[in-house]
Amino acid sequence: MRAFLLLVLLLLPPALARAQQVEPAFAAIASQDYDAMAAGIGELATSGDPRAGAIITALQAGHLYADAAGGLYIRKAEGNFVAADSGAPAMPDEDALKRLRVNNGVRRAVAAALGGLQLFATDPATRRGAAEAVFKSRDAALLPVLDRALAKERDPAVRLAMEQARAAAILTSATAPDAEKLAAVAVIRARGDLDASALLASLPNASPAVATAAHDGVMAIQRVLQLWDMLEGVFYGLSLGSVLLLAAIGLAITFGVMGVINMAHGEMVMIGAYVTFVVQETVRQNAPGLFGVSLVIAVPLAFLCAGLVGIVVERSLIRFLYGRPLETLLATWGLSLVLQQAVRSIFGPTNREVGTPAWMSGAVPLGGLTITLNRLTIIVFAFLVFAALMALLRYTSLGLKMRAVTQNRAMAAAMGIRTPWIDALTFGLGSGVAGMAGVALSQIDNVSPNLGQGYIIDSFMVVVFGGVGNLWGTALGAILLGIVNKFLEPFAGAVLGKIAVLVLVILFIQRRPRGLFPLKGRAAEA
Amino acid sequence: MDSDGTSLTRRQFGGLGAAALAAATMGVAKFGISSAHAAESGPIKIGILHSLSGTMAISETTLKDVMLMLIEAQNKKGGVLGRKLVPVVVDPASNWPLFAEKARGLLSTDKCAAVFGCWTSVSRKSVLPVFEELNGLLFYPVQYEGQECSRNVVYTGAAPNQQAIPAVDYLMKEDKVERWVLAGTDYVYPRTTNQILEAYLKLKGVAQGDIMINYTPFGHSDWQNIVAQIKQFGSAGKKTAVVSTINGDANVPFYKELGNQGIKATDIPVVAFSVGEEELAGMDTKPLVGHLAAWNYFMSVDTPENKTFIKQWHEFIKNPKRTTNDPMEAHYIGFNMWVNAVKKAGTTDTNAVIDALIGVSVPNLSGGYSTLMGNHHITKPVLIGEIQDDGQFNIVSQTPGLVVAQEWSPYVAETKDLIGDWRAPLSCGNFNVKTGKCGGASK
Numbered sequence: 023m024r025a026f027l028l029l030v031l032l033l034l035p036p037a038l039a040r041a042q043q044v045e046p047a048f049a050a051i052a053s054q055d056y057d058a059m060a061a062g063i064g065e066l067a068t069s070g071d072p073r074a075g076a077i078i079t080a081l082q083a084g085h086l087y088a089d090a091a092g093g094l095y096i097r098k099a100e101g102n103f104v105a106a107d108s109g110a111p112a113m114p115d116e117d118a119l120k121r122l123r124v125n126n127g128v129r130r131a132v133a134a135a136l137g138g139l140q141l142f143a144t145d146p147a148t149r150r151g152a153a154e155a156v157f158k159s160r161d162a163a164l165l166p167v168l169d170r171a172l173a174k175e176r177d178p179a180v181r182l183a184m185e186q187a188r189a190a191a192i193l194t195s196a197t198a199p200d201a202e203k204l205a206a207v208a209v210i211r212a213r214g215d216l217d218a219s220a221l222l223a224s225l226p227n228a229s230p231a232v233a234t235a236a237h238d239g240v241m242a243i244q245r246v247l248q249l250w251d252m253l254e255g256v257f258y259g260l261s262l263g264s265v266l267l268l269a270a271i272g273l274a275i276t277f278g279v280m281g282v283i284n285m286a287h288g289e290m291v292m293i294g295a296y297v298t299f300v301v302q303e304t305v306r307q308n309a310p311g312l313f314g315v316s317l318v319i320a321v322p323l324a325f326l327c328a329g330l331v332g333i334v335v336e337r338s339l340i341r342f343l344y345g346r347p348l349e350t351l352l353a354t355w356g357l358s359l360v361l362q363q364a365v366r367s368i369f370g371p372t373n374r375e376v377g378t379p380a381w382m383s384g385a386v387p388l389g390g391l392t393i394t395l396n397r398l399t400i401i402v403f404a405f406l407v408f409a410a411l412m413a414l415l416r417y418t419s420l421g422l423k424m425r426a427v428t429q430n431r432a433m434a435a436a437m438g439i440r441t442p443w444i445d446a447l448t449f450g451l452g453s454g455v456a457g458m459a460g461v462a463l464s465q466i467d468n469v470s471p472n473l474g475q476g477y478i479i480d481s482f483m484v485v486v487f488g489g490v491g492n493l494w495g496t497a498l499g500a501i502l503l504g505i506v507n508k509f510l511e512p513f514a515g516a517v518l519g520k521i522a523v524l525v526l527v528i529l530f531i532q533r534r535p536r537g538l539f540p541l542k543g544r545a546a547e548a
Numbered sequence: 549m550d551s552d553g554t555s556l557t558r559r560q561f562g563g564l565g566a567a568a569l570a571a572a573t574m575g576v577a578k579f580g581i582s583s584a585h586a587a588e589s590g591p592i593k594i595g596i597l598h599s600l601s602g603t604m605a606i607s608e609t610t611l612k613d614v615m616l617m618l619i620e621a622q623n624k625k626g627g628v629l630g631r632k633l634v635p636v637v638v639d640p641a642s643n644w645p646l647f648a649e650k651a652r653g654l655l656s657t658d659k660c661a662a663v664f665g666c667w668t669s670v671s672r673k674s675v676l677p678v679f680e681e682l683n684g685l686l687f688y689p690v691q692y693e694g695q696e697c698s699r700n701v702v703y704t705g706a707a708p709n710q711q712a713i714p715a716v717d718y719l720m721k722e723d724k725v726e727r728w729v730l731a732g733t734d735y736v737y738p739r740t741t742n743q744i745l746e747a748y749l750k751l752k753g754v755a756q757g758d759i760m761i762n763y764t765p766f767g768h769s770d771w772q773n774i775v776a777q778i779k780q781f782g783s784a785g786k787k788t789a790v791v792s793t794i795n796g797d798a799n800v801p802f803y804k805e806l807g808n809q810g811i812k813a814t815d816i817p818v819v820a821f822s823v824g825e826e827e828l829a830g831m832d833t834k835p836l837v838g839h840l841a842a843w844n845y846f847m848s849v850d851t852p853e854n855k856t857f858i859k860q861w862h863e864f865i866k867n868p869k870r871t872t873n874d875p876m877e878a879h880y881i882g883f884n885m886w887v888n889a890v891k892k893a894g895t896t897d898t899n900a901v902i903d904a905l906i907g908v909s910v911p912n913l914s915g916g917y918s919t920l921m922g923n924h925h926i927t928k929p930v931l932i933g934e935i936q937d938d939g940q941f942n943i944v945s946q947t948p949g950l951v952v953a954q955e956w957s958p959y960v961a962e963t964k965d966l967i968g969d970w971r972a973p974l975s976c977g978n979f980n981v982k983t984g985k986c987g988g989a990s991k
Contacts, residue, residue, distance in 0.1 A: 472767070
């Protein structure tokens with residue numbers, strides 16, 4: 023850190039003369055008046071004062087404190103303080119200290135200031151981030167610094183970011199000649215994303231020639247982005263589809279294969295989400311280092327917990343109601359209310375926070391797409407769960423027995439299969455899969471007692487649409503419904519889009535009452 | 549009476565002490581007359597009408613708890629008029645028709661002197677005819693869309709001009725916002741608020757093309773393309789902000805999506821009217837730092853009154869991590885107003901209390917006094933807070949004085965001529981100043 027500040031110092035010789043006059047900037051930062059703070063930060067950053075970096079970084083991290091007299095102190099990680107002006111250890115009266123809070127205006131000033139300061143950092147990623155920050159701040163005052171940084175820069179990716187930042191600064195400058203501005207428009211146009219289009223759409227002090235070039239640039243960028251939008255729609259649809267698939271796949275077993283109308287299916291999903299919460303809390307308290315894998319730990323536990331609840335429910339309630347769909351519907355609906363209120367009594371009515379591990383946060387740009395990592399993970403997870411379930415039904419002895427019992431109960435019993443036991447296990451499997459869905463849904467939805475309610479209707483819709491009793495139909499139905507929904511939403515709005523999908527499904531069921539892939543053969547007649 | 553002595557001396561600063569004393573002595577005289585037909589002895593029943601199960605339990609359970617705390621504390625001080633207060637808790641289970649049924653029970657069977665309850669506007673609309681028919685008294689603690697002024701309701705939450713409009717003003721002034729996304733859940737509060745905001749923005753010279761309105765169903769959880777749309781709308785080269793009237797449960801996935809798609813508060817700030825400390829408690833707030841909320845109270849308000857209130861709450865609920873929020877403060881103010889009005893009237897008789905309530909002034913938690921105006925709304929300061937990484941709000945703006953509620957919006961053509969004033973001689977909730985008649989929208 024010190025080496026880099028020294029470097030800044032060496033690179034900014036004209037600023038040295040002004041280095042003594044930063045006291046007003048210190049006072050402004052300590053003033054707690056947001057406008058004055060923002061101005062003070064700008065002043066401090068361009069003063070070339072060696073203390074600027076440390077002070078502004080501390081402010082950003084929330085480690086900068088001020089006392090009543092306007093003295094600034096930096097709190098170190100160990101909890102001790104150093105005076106910001108001298109860097110010497112200090113023992114201020116902690117009760118009189120106020121942590122300096124910032125608002126969005128100050129935050130922008132801090133980002134721009136750090137951007138300017140970090141253009142010479144040793145780490146290329148930091149330099150690139152700094153260049154992006156300067157690009158966003160569009161501060162023409164940073165042009166000379168950018169020029170110096172560009173002259174030294176060897177990394178091509180960082181160079182490109184710096185050139186774009188320089189172009190942005192030129193475009194907002196009042197004095198740059200038209201030729202330079204036209205070249206800058208070309209650089210920004212080549213960048214081609216939403217930020218570029220936003221910049222070109224709002225050029226201050228542009229001559230007619232520059233304005234025309236900028237307008238053409240915006241049009242060109244928008245044309246390309248429209249194509250990407252289509253692809254983005256497909257990704258969104260796939261992502262919604264995978265969530266629907268996860269929610270519905272357990273139901274495809276309990277309702278589709280066993281024929282039990284299980285209104286408490288959503289509550290199994292909720293139980294899975296609460297298992298995730300409990301696992302995360304335990305990990306946080308006992309082994310914070312494992313936080314990154316807490317979700318991986320939660321998956322099998324959620325499967326077991328929800329599966330056990332499922333088996334208990336089957337043994338104590340549902341087995342008495344086979345063949346009586348109306349009673350099953352009412353009993354399981356009542357059960358769903360009981361489970362909700364039980365969770366509400368144990369965990370409280372408020373939402374519980376389930377954190378997102380670092381590897382699932384944020385997004386990666388892929389061409390013109392923004393792929394959010396949590397959604398990507400859920401898509402992969404949904405297909406893994408689907409594949410595992412198919413394999414279980416197809417290749418294991420338990421799967422064989424399940425298929426045998428659901429296809430012809432009497433014959434299976436005659437062959438020596440304990441059908442009541444298989445019923446319980448099948449119901450447990452469906453519930454367990456719903457529990458695993460809960461782990462995934464805890465990442466995108468509220469972990470509250472009402473979590474399951476939002477998914478129960480959609481799940482039934484997917485299973486019926488896909489064809490009752492057919493897992494492939496469920497998968498394809500979920501993806502199709504997801505994509506159709508996401509393509510309708512921009513035109514019709516979220517509310518009408520949902521209604522339209524429902525109407526489409528009803529019309530489809532009218533034409534093909536047995537869904538996309540109806541079961542054929544003797545099983546279908548049962 | 550000892551503990552009351554201090555608050556009386558403080559209240560004299562408000563200039564109301566003398567009036568209150570006079571009314572109290574008059575109340576004794578009145579006692580003899582009205583006791584003939586009203587139950588004027590034995591404990592006073594207070595109805596608590598908040599959902600303890602179903603979707604709204606997440607928000608309303610806390611309000612039930614805060615009411616129990618306030619009643620318990622008042623009983624320790626000797627109750628009101630020397631009578632104990634008894635809470636009657638019912639659970640309308642987030643079911644709107646059930647709200648009306650339970651309200652009827654509270655008023656006609658339990659004979660509650662006052663009812664504190666409701667959260668959503670639709671539940672309030674559902675109980676309103678019951679309170680008007682049976683002449684009950686409802687204290688409604690949540691910020692709402694306005695356009696209502698009933699004699700039997702005391703609105704202790706904010707009207708739109710006490711929350712939404714100051715928030716928009718703040719963004720216009722401080723962040724130079726020129727483009728607006730009005731995003732809300734599809735029901736009466738967001739629709740009415742956005743109607744008012746749209747009219748207000750146009751009045752301020754914002755073009756139709758710079759306003760995007762988006763509605764989503766309750767509990768909407770897939771925000772991917774709406775957030776992408778907002779991002780795109782925000783890339784037109786003008787500073788853009790989102791005004792969110794998104795309700796309860798849908799907020800968590802909405803903010804998660806914002807964080808994941810990398811929309812920072814410094815790029816496109818979101819100002820929310822339904823997101824408080826309680827909602828943030830269920831979220832990882834690090835990606836949300838800098839997004840805003842407008843309320844009349846934040847837990848982070850730095851006043852001695854608030855410190856005492858938070859301490860009292862933590863002791864009552866036996867959990868030092870529980871947060872306080874704006875509707876809790878509204879119940880705190882509403883309950884104290886009711887206590888003062890009953891003391892002033894010397895009776896719990898609804899008509900007497902309603903007359904006594906107007907003009908009652910009690911301390912709020914942000915260091916001032918809130919007064920109940922003739923329109924049955926209270927005066928409030930408006931605070932704008934930015935979300936911090938610890939789930940609390942950093943107050944970045946506060947109105948210099950108290951804001952008087954506009955129950956009928958002056959920005960909506962149908963209601964711009966209406967006023968409500970329940971003081972004699974007007975005694976009317978929707979008086980049309982153009983036609984000079986009570987009870988009419990100007991069509």
